[in-house]
Amino acid sequence: MDADDIRAAFLTHMESTGHERIPRSSLVPTDPTTLFTGSGMQQLLPVLLGEPDPRGTRLTDSQPCFRAQDIDEVGDERHTTFFEMLGNWSVGDYFKQHQIDTFFRFLTDVVGLDPHRLYVTCFIGDPHHNIPRDDEAALIWQAAFASRGIDAGIAQIGSAAAGDARGIMGNExxxxxxxxxxxxxxxxxxxxxPIGDPCGPDSEVFYDFGPQHQDPSYGLAHPASDGGRFLEIGNQVFMQYQREENGTFSPLNRRIVDFGGGLERIAAAALGVPDVYAVSVLAPLLKVVEMLSDTTYAAAPGPMRVIVDHVRGAYFLAVDGVIPANKERGYVMRRLIRRAITTARTIGLREQFFAPLVAELGAIYARAYPETVERGDAILATLRREEKAFRRTLDGGLRALARFQGRTLTGADIFMLSDTFGFPPEITIEESEKLNIAVSKDWDLVYRRALQEQRERSRASSKLGAENMPQ
Structure with missing residues (x-):
């Protein structure tokens, strides 16, 4: 199944179990404390906090999401700034048994994943706060695996660091x-x-790509490791507690299920490859970049991932009316566009490339999100205008760099060029070599220190509440 098939099958599967399909919300949320919609549950937050929803107690959707905090992480096999989150909710209706059984059947019977490749996590409990271990969820999972002839052992790990040292034993x-x-x-x-808020344990589902994908520098493999063997494909939040004014936790009268599953990640599991950029909503974009740059994805995977992710992210921000600017949402969009253009130079792609990628994006998402076609001309105009303007800025940056001839370029200088002209350090180093400009030996350390200081300032002033939403 490709990503389109999985999206449609999930929504149909949920509707067959009594869920009302709700429309996606804009990437520009109504919540003034949040820059972007970063999870499927954001639009439902008032309902989860107690407001009634006339659409019912069982809801489902596929929500485009954007997480600006992941921009600097893009380039590996897993991170994207834009992604789709498949979601379903129960508000005072079903709970753990129905949710776990339904999602397990979807993954195995509908998507066709091998249940032997699935591993799950549950909450170990917290004696200090008088919250017990979530044996209920673990036993439901054990029965689900047993229905497929799998003897699923249970392990008490504790912290992720403990898992790195311990790994997996036997049939766990x-x-x-x-x-x-x-x-x-x-x-x-x-x-x-927060006092009065619903909260609770969650149960995550991971797909195992095999021990050959584990990076040993992360320790032994286990589901919560970042080593590469396991990929989280879904998270079920079971809100069954409420924080009281005295700091204790009491049972929630109206229990809530909040499920979110990454479409691209489930599609990668369906393909059996750990690279989310291989799935059907991203691979065609890579082919466009390959054609334009005369470079293969295998030869430059990191830069190509940055290009297609950032163009896709900027594209969907434009769909929802964001315009490049120097602050807030517009600044994030502008940063995406500039990073895509400067990164493209590292693989020899110097001509304008947004137009063919926008055309491909329109073809990919036309069926699921017809607004991408309806607003196609305006989207292209917005992105091309910014692309042309930055190319002129880029030329100015190259002239600024040329003024360092005869001097030693420091990490602070490289950070300035990045911050002012959008030059990533690799372009600065590359162009410096061409211009015979010396670079200080500790430039990387100084640059990273300046970058970290900027991130800390940004975090201090940011109110991106979506960072703590379920995955």
Whole structure:
């Protein structure tokens, strides 16, 4: 199944179990404390906090999401700034048994994933806050695996670091982790859960791509490891507690299920490849870049991922009316466009390339999101206008760099060129070599220090509440 098939099948599967399909929300949320819609549940937050929803107690959708905090992570096999989140919710209706069984059947019977490749996590409990281990979810998972002839052992891990040292033993398939891994609240953890808020344990589902994909520098493989063997494809949040004014947690009267599953990640699992850029909503974009640059994806995977991710992200921001600017959402969009253009230079792609990628994006998303076609001309005009303007800025940056001839370029200089002209350091280094400009030996250390200081300033002023939404 490709990504389109999986999206349609999920929504149909949910509708067959009594869920009302709701329209996606804009990437520009109504919540003034949040820059972008970063999870499927954002539009439903008032409902989760107690407001009634006339559409019913069972809801489902596929929500485009954007997470600006992941921009600097793009380039590996897994990170994207834009992604789609398949979601379903139960508000005072079904709970763990129905949710786990339904998602398990979807993955195995509908998508066709091998259940032997699935591993799950549950909350280990917290005695200090008098919250028990989530044995209920673990036993439901154990029965689900048993229905497919799999003897699923249970392991108590605790922290992810403990898992790195311990790994997987025997037939273990269900893993108990601490609150850093398997507890959800808007505050991020148990102690910072807002008073009166619903909260609770979550249960994540991982796909195993095999031991050959584990990077040993991350320690032994286990589901919560970042080593590459396991990929999270879905998270089920079971809101069954409420934080009281005295800091304790009491049972929630109206229990809530909030499920989110990454479309691109489930599609990658269906392909059996750990690279989300190989799926049907991204691979055609890579082919366009290959054709334009005369470079293969295999030869330059990192730069090509940055290009197609950033163009796709800017494209969907334009769909929802964002315009490049020097602050807030417009600044993020402008940064995407500039990084795409400067990164393209590293693979020899110097001519304008947004138009063919926008055309391909329109073809990819026309059926699922017809607004992309309806607004196609305006989207292209917005992106091409910014592309042309930045190319002129880029030329100015190259002239600024040329003024360093005869001097030693420092990390602070390289950061300035990046911050002012959108030059990533690799372009600065490349162009410096061409111009015979010396570069200080500690440039990377100084540059990274300046970059970290900028990120800390940005985090201090940002109110991106979506960072603590379920994955």
């Amino acid at each position: 398939r269900i893993f108990f982790y601490d609150a850093d891994e398997n507890w959800w609240s808007r505050g991020g953890n148990l102690s910072s859960t």
